[in-house]
Amino acid sequence: MFSKDADEVADLFQEILINMWKGFSSFRGECSISTWIWRISLNTCINTSKKRRRMETIPLNVDIDPYEDIDEDAMQIRQLYDRINRLGLVDRSIILMWLENLSYEEIGAILGISVKNVSVKLVRIKEKLKQMSNKN
Numbered sequence: 001m002f003s004k005d006a007d008e009v010a011d012l013f014q015e016i017l018i019n020m021w022k023g024f025s026s027f028r029g030e031c032s033i034s035t036w037i038w039r040i041s042l043n044t045c046i047n048t049s050k051k052r053r054r055m056e057t058i059p060l061n062v063d064i065d066p067y068e069d070i071d072e073d074a075m076q077i078r079q080l081y082d083r084i085n086r087l088g089l090v091d092r093s094i095i096l097m098w099l100e101n102l103s104y105e106e107i108g109a110i111l112g113i114s115v116k117n118v119s120v121k122l123v124r125i126k127e128k129l130k131q132m133s134n135k136n
Helices: 006-026 033-054 072-085 089-099 104-111 115-131
Strands: none
Touching: 006 033, 033 089, 033 104, 072 089, 072 115, 089 104, 089 115, 104 115
């Protein structure tokens, strides 16, 4: 969800693996390995996203989308992810982790916030998503 470009996604994946490799020696075991991986992944994506905003890019437009689905379910999923993409980085991260079936405890541990805060943020994020139109 941090990029729609396949090459950028591959670059992000590679950067995440590099950061995990570099940071593994400092893993203290205070949380589960999956929480540690999520935190590194999320931080890498957020930092890369911030860097990308500072860089000037020239987009390459392609008129066709070979991955486009035309059935109703695929269109609804695409609309949901389009709305999620318009959220801020933290809100986007929280809802994506929730959609990946992470527990509130895991989400809180990854972001360094309380379980109650995760719960409150999710309610607000879901409400934001309901209020968004598909045109923005």
